[in-house]
Amino acid sequence: NAGVTQTPKFRVLKTGQSMTLLCAQDMNHEYMYWYRQDPGMGLRLIHYSVGEGTTAKGEVPDGYNVSRLKKQNFLLGLESAAPSQTSVYFCASSRLGRGDTQYFGPGTRLTVL
Amino acid sequence: ELKVEQNPLFLSMQEGKNYTIYCNYSTTSDRLYWYRQDPGKSLESLFVLLSNGAVKQEGRLMASLDTKARLSTLHITAAVHDLSATYFCAVDFNTNFGNEKLTFGTGTRLTIIP
Numbered sequence: 001n002a003g004v005t006q007t008p009k010f011r012v013l014k015t016g017q018s019m020t021l022l023c024a025q026d027m028n029h030e031y032m033y034w035y036r037q038d039p040g041m042g043l044r045l046i047h048y049s050v051g052e053g054t055t056a057k058g059e060v061p062d063g064y065n066v067s068r069l070k071k072q073n074f075l076l077g078l079e080s081a082a083p084s085q086t087s088v089y090f091c092a093s094s095r096l097g098r099g100d101t102q103y104f105g106p107g108t109r110l111t112v113l
Numbered sequence: 114e115l116k117v118e119q120n121p122l123f124l125s126m127q128e129g130k131n132y133t134i135y136c137n138y139s140t141t142s143d144r145l146y147w148y149r150q151d152p153g154k155s156l157e158s159l160f161v162l163l164s165n166g167a168v169k170q171e172g173r174l175m176a177s178l179d180t181k182a183r184l185s186t187l188h189i190t191a192a193v194h195d196l197s198a199t200y201f202c203a204v205d206f207n208t209n210f211g212n213e214k215l216t217f218g219t220g221t222r223l224t225i226i227p
Contacts, residue, residue, distance in 0.1 A: 042117070042201055042217030043156075058214060090155065098205050099144050099163055102215070104156040 002026055004105035006091050012111045013081045021076040021108050023091030031094045032074040033058075033102060034066060036087040043090060049074055050097065081112045115139060115206050119218035127226050129191050134221045136185040136202035144205035145185045146215065147176050149198045156201065159187075189223075197225045 004025045013019055023032065030051050035043040045058030049068040063085060065077045074093075078085060088109050092102040116139040126132050136145070147159040160169045162178035162185060169176050173196065175188045185202055199222045203215040 040219060042203070042219050043215075044217070045214055048214070059216075092156075099161070101146070101158045101161055103158070104148075106155045 004091055004093055004103050006089075006105040006108050008108060009106065010109050012113065013078075014113050015082060017081050018077070018079050019081065019110075020078075021089055021091075021110075023074045023076070023093075023105055024072055025074075025091075025093040025103075026072065027093060027095070027103065028071070029093035029095050029103075030071075031097055031100075031102075032068065033092040033094075034064070034074065034076045035090045035092065036060065037090060037107075038087050046076065046089075081110075083112045086110060086112045115204075115216045117202060117204050117216050117218040119200075119202060119221050121221060122219060123222050123224075125224045125226055126189075126192055128193055131191065132189050134187040134189075134200055134223070136187070136204075136218055138183050138185075138204045138206075138216075140183075140206060141180070142183075142204045142206050143178075143180050145178050146203045146205070147185075147187055148201045148203065150201065150220070151198050159200075192225045194225045194227060197223055199223070 007022045033048040034046040047066040052071040055066045067075045091105040094100040094102045118137045145162045148156040150156045160176040165180040167178045173190045178185045199220045201220045203217045
């Protein structure tokens with residue numbers, strides 16, 4: 001039981017390049033989330049999903065897209081990376097929504113030059 | 114505006130001492146979470162508090178929730194070095210656009226000094 005995994009762990013992009021971050025969970029959780037963490041700030045929700053085939057915007061969705069084609073996977077895409085998207089990205093999942101513990105992945109450190 | 118404020122932001126304390134981290138939030142909620150993050154690592158769930166007056170304890174950590182005061186506390190008893198980490202509280206606000214959104218505080222970086 002690996003829990004929540006993320007790939008890649010590190011990535012450096014040039015401005016304007018695109019990439020996809022993959023999150024996978026093996027706990028059969030319905031809910032999945034993408035957060036970003038910037039220095040001196042707490043985590044901010046980018047997008048989330050309440051089940052396979054669903055996605056919804058969070059607090060800071062601009063510049064990102066997501067897809068949840070399979071229940072166990074949640075993909076975060078950057079179509080045209082900007083330096084402001086330099087951050088550490090965390091994926092999380094939970095069995096239920098409100099009131100349930102979210103389990104976090106190890107994070108992806110992204111640098112956009 | 115949905116805001117979650119923690120204080121202090123930085124805390125150095127000696128081993129064996131007691132201290133409290135405070136988490137204030139701006140609007141009604143009865144669901145609050147505490148997480149721990151070690152440097153360069155992911156977040157680990159510590160406590161989930163789901164009602165007014167809820168108190169939970171695990172080892173040297175105890176968390177409580179006062180929904181009327183919009184305040185949660187994380188109390189550390191007889192600190193040991195292993196507790197050095199950044200602690201985040203997160204509040205589950207009941208929003209119109211969805212109820213799966215956690216708002217995180219900025220974190221309290223705790224350093225335990227021998």
